[in-house]
Amino acid sequence: MPELPEVEVVRAGLAPAVSGSHVASVTVFDERSLRRHPGPGEDFVDRLEGRTIVSAERRGKFLWLPLGAHSTTSGQAGSATAEALVVHLGMSGQVLLRDRTTDDRLTRIRLELDHPEHGPLRLNFVDQRIFGSMAVDEMIETTDAPGALVPSQVAHIARDPLDEWFDDRLFLDRLARRNTGVKRALLDQTLLSGVGNIYADEALWAARIHYDQPTSTLSRPRAKLLLAEVRLVLEKALGEGGTSFDAQYVNVNGASGYFSHSLNAYGQQGKPCPRCGRPIIRESFMNRGSHFCAFCQRVRAPR
Numbered sequence: 001m002p003e004l005p006e007v008e009v010v011r012a013g014l015a016p017a018v019s020g021s022h023v024a025s026v027t028v029f030d031e032r033s034l035r036r037h038p039g040p041g042e043d044f045v046d047r048l049e050g051r052t053i054v055s056a057e058r059r060g061k062f063l064w065l066p067l068g069a070h071s072t073t074s075g076q077a078g079s080a081t082a083e084a085l086v087v088h089l090g091m092s093g094q095v096l097l098r099d100r101t102t103d104d105r106l107t108r109i110r111l112e113l114d115h116p117e118h119g120p121l122r123l124n125f126v127d128q129r130i131f132g133s134m135a136v137d138e139m140i141e142t143t144d145a146p147g148a149l150v151p152s153q154v155a156h157i158a159r160d161p162l163d164e165w166f167d168d169r170l171f172l173d174r175l176a177r178r179n180t181g182v183k184r185a186l187l188d189q190t191l192l193s194g195v196g197n198i199y200a201d202e203a204l205w206a207a208r209i210h211y212d213q214p215t216s217t218l219s220r221p222r223a224k225l226l227l228a229e230v231r232l233v234l235e236k237a238l239g240e241g242g243t244s245f246d247a248q249y250v251n252v253n254g255a256s257g258y259f260s261h262s263l264n265a266y267g268q269q270g271k272p273c274p275r276c277g278r279p280i281i282r283e284s285f286m287n288r289g290s291h292f293c294a295f296c297q298r299v300r301a302p303r
Contacts, residue, residue: 002089004160004194004234006242007061010095015056017097017121018065021113023051024120033108033127036088036153037135047136048085048111059163060193062154063087063095066139082139086151087125093132098122109134160194161231162238172223175215182218183211183290186230195230198266199237201291203230205265210297211290217302236262265291 002010026048028034028041037044052068064084087095096104100112100120109125125134137151145165159166171192178185185191186200195203204211206229209222218226240262260267264274269282273293282289 002093002242003061003196003199004162005199005237007058007063007089007194008162008238009242010089011056011058011063014063014065014095014097017115017118018053018113018123019055020117021053021115021121023048023053023111024114025049025112027110027112028108029110030108030130032130033125033133034135036086036133036137038137044134044136047083053085053113057084059150059154060157060160060189061089061196062151062157062193063089064137064151064154066149067136082149083136084139084151086133086135086137086153088133090127090129090132092128094124094126096124096126098124157189157193158191160234161192161227162194162234166192168224168227171227172220175218175223176220178215180215181212182209182215182226183285185215187286192230194234197288197290198263199230199233201266202233202264204297205292206233208296210299211285211292213299217300265293267291 026045028044031041034041034044048067050070054066054068057064057066064086066084087093089095094104098104098121100122102122104124104126106126106128107124108127108130111123111125113121113123115121125132135153137153139149140152140155142148142150142155144159144167148165161171174191175185178191183200183204186195186203187197201211203226207222207226209218209226265280268280269289269291271280272278273280273296276293276295278293278295280291281294282291284290
C-alpha cells in the first residue's frame, strides 16, 4: 500500500494541474470504487460536476481535493458546501493526468477537467485490485490546528511527522504510554500517520530497534532517535519519488519511484546487513513481514 512518500508525490503532481480547474463531467465505470462514498454513483456525479477543485491536500496516506461551490445554470457560483473529493489509493490505485484523447486500462472513475491555464485535462482513477476508492465527503474542523478543515473520513487520522503541526512531545508521551510492540505503534495511524510496513522497517533498522521492542521500555532518547529516523527515511524516500516494486505505484505521469534501490532492511531478507554484514531476517508480523538484523536490532531489557 502506498505510504506517505508515494501519496505526497501524487499530491504534489496533482496540485498545479488541478487547482482552479472546473469539473466538466464525471464518469463512473465501476461503482465498487465508490465504497466510501455515502450514496450511489448518481449522487457522486451530481456532487462533483460543476464544482471547482481548490487545491490538493494530504494527511498521512489520505489525499483529498477541496471543492468550491457548485455553478448554477446561469454560470454563477451557487451556495458553497465544505466538501472534498477524497482519494484513497488502497493497494493499487493510481491517479493519472492525461489529455482528453488518452485512455487507461482499468480506469474506474474519470473526471474531465477544464483548467484556466492548462486547458482541458483528464483525470483517470485507475485501480487494478479495486481496494482504493473515491468519495465526496463533508469537511469538518480539526482540533489540532486553528481553522483547519479535513474530510470527516480523515478526521481520526493523526498528523504525520513531516507535518508542520505535528507535536513531537505529544507523540513521545503517547508512545511511552502504549503497551505494545514499537512497530505496531508506528503502524497505528491514530498515533502518527503515513508510516507503513516499508518505512517502519527502515526507520527501526536505522535506529537499531527491534520491531517487537515494548514501547514502554524505550527510553526518551531512543524514542526521539526513532522519530528522527522516521523523518529521515520519509524525507529521503520522498526525494527519490517513493518506492516502486512493480507498475502499481506510479506518479501522476505514470513514472515509478526509485527508493527501492536505497532499502537497507525491507525486502532484503538473506542479504547482508549494510551495517554489520550478517543476514537480514524476515519474520511474519500482522499478516505481513518484518525485516530486521537480528544482531543490530535486539530486544533490550529495560534498565
